[in-house]
Amino acid sequence: MGHHSCCNKQKVKRGLWSPEEDEKLINYISSYGHGCWSSVPRLAGLQRCGKSCRLRWINYLRPDLKRGSFSPQEAALIIELHRILGNRWAQIAKHLPGRTDNEVKNFWNSSIKKKLVSHGVPDLATFPDIPNPNASPEAFFSLNGNPNLIPSPQDHQLYLPSPTSMLQSGFDLANYNLEFVHFQPPPAPPLPDPSSYDPTWPWGCHPHLNQEDYVLGNEVGPIYIETKPINPNFSLPSFNSPSMAPMMPKLSETISGNDRILPSSSFPHEVVDPVARLPSLPSGSHPHAPHVPISHFDYIEAIISSLPS
DNA sequence: AATATTGCCAACCGCCTGTCG
DNA sequence: TCGACAGGCGGTTGGCAATAT
Numbered sequence: 001m002g003h004h005s006c007c008n009k010q011k012v013k014r015g016l017w018s019p020e021e022d023e024k025l026i027n028y029i030s031s032y033g034h035g036c037w038s039s040v041p042r043l044a045g046l047q048r049c050g051k052s053c054r055l056r057w058i059n060y061l062r063p064d065l066k067r068g069s070f071s072p073q074e075a076a077l078i079i080e081l082h083r084i085l086g087n088r089w090a091q092i093a094k095h096l097p098g099r100t101d102n103e104v105k106n107f108w109n110s111s112i113k114k115k116l117v118s119h120g121v122p123d124l125a126t127f128p129d130i131p132n133p134n135a136s137p138e139a140f141f142s143l144n145g146n147p148n149l150i151p152s153p154q155d156h157q158l159y160l161p162s163p164t165s166m167l168q169s170g171f172d173l174a175n176y177n178l179e180f181v182h183f184q185p186p187p188a189p190p191l192p193d194p195s196s197y198d199p200t201w202p203w204g205c206h207p208h209l210n211q212e213d214y215v216l217g218n219e220v221g222p223i224y225i226e227t228k229p230i231n232p233n234f235s236l237p238s239f240n241s242p243s244m245a246p247m248m249p250k251l252s253e254t255i256s257g258n259d260r261i262l263p264s265s266s267f268p269h270e271v272v273d274p275v276a277r278l279p280s281l282p283s284g285s286h287p288h289a290p291h292v293p294i295s296h297f298d299y300i301e302a303i304i305s306s307l308p309s
Numbered sequence: 310a311a312t313a314t315t316g317c318c319a320a321c322c323g324c325c326t327g328t329c330g
Numbered sequence: 331t332c333g334a335c336a337g338g339c340g341g342t343t344g345g346c347a348a349t350a351t
Contacts, residue, residue: 016319016345038336054337055320090339105340106318114316 013047017056021046025053026061059102066098070107078104079112 013021028044034057037050046053070078074096081092089101089108096104 014321036336050336051338052320058338059319087340101339102319109341110317 011047012041012049012052014052017060021048022056022061025057029057029061059100064098065100070099070111074099075107075112078108079116082108082112 024044024046028040034040037054040050040053041048077095078092081095085091089105093099093101093104
């Protein structure tokens with residue numbers, strides 16, 4: 001079990017690769033490509049199984065690998081993608097050029113996970129469900145009370161929605177075509193009137209978008225997801241309706257290597273500090289308020305930058 | 310200085326899926 | 331339709347280096 005036929009036909013070496021083995025593999029693949037991996041070790045003169053050769057090439061020898069430590073931006077993107085995708089390391093790695101799934105996985109398990117846990121941040125991908133957007137504040141992911149997480153001078157709470165509850169809510173994905181738009185980002189819009197915030201809708205909404213356009217996260221944030229209905233007979237819910245909530249994780253599920261998630265560095269304009277953009281709300285406002293238009297990404301970046309190394 | 314512990318990460322294991330005959 | 335096979339994935343392990351005792 002687990003051993004491919006190529007591994008059973010002959011005695012194969014295991015364990016760390018020697019420089020000589022690496023050289024053989026590089027020379028062979030550089031000249032002929034890998035073709036069928038099961039035949040690579042024989043043709044390259046290696047006492048390894050094809051699977052081991054494939055892994056060695058993909059994770060270590062490929063010329064387009066970045067190597068080196070992860071940048072804070074990469075870490076932030078990994079955390080954001082992990083929140084959306086869970087432990088789908090291969091999918092996450094596709095959004096990090098030069099990084100492998102193994103590398104991302106190791107980085108998560110050895111670094112990020114421990115940091116987040118030690119700072120009291122729950123595993124965002126497995127956070128308990130929220131029955132509906134009107135659930136009690138306790139049902140939301142509250143960061144309040146942890147000064148390390150939100151460097152806000154104001155007494156603001158930030159509630160983030162649970163992804164998993166929405167995954168189970170049966171949104172009809174077939175009616176949507178998910179597009180990750182490489183867009184000319186709009187200039188940072190003026191803050192909407194806080195009173196216009198939908199208290200049940202913790203995600204930011206671009207005030208200038210029409211009914212067919214939706215933004216998940218902050219309109220000036222690094223992850224910009226636009227969806228358009230492809231079924232003309234399908235009636236979209238109203239823009240601020242909480243019933244929109246179920247669609248988000250379903251859409252997120254469709255993220256693939258062909259989709260584009262833009263790092264903040266690709267934005268031609270300055271990314272506005274989401275915290276600095278927090279509106280001042282009158283005291284005694286909605287207990288969930290303010291539902292700030294802050295992207296998870298920005299928030300995670302703030303976390304990462306505030307963590308001790 | 311010696312030993313124990315911890316953390317990192319390359320590599321392996323087992324399983325799943327797609328393809329092909 | 332079925333079985334064999336290869337590719338691919340996530341979970342786990344084991345070796346090594348760094349750090350602590």
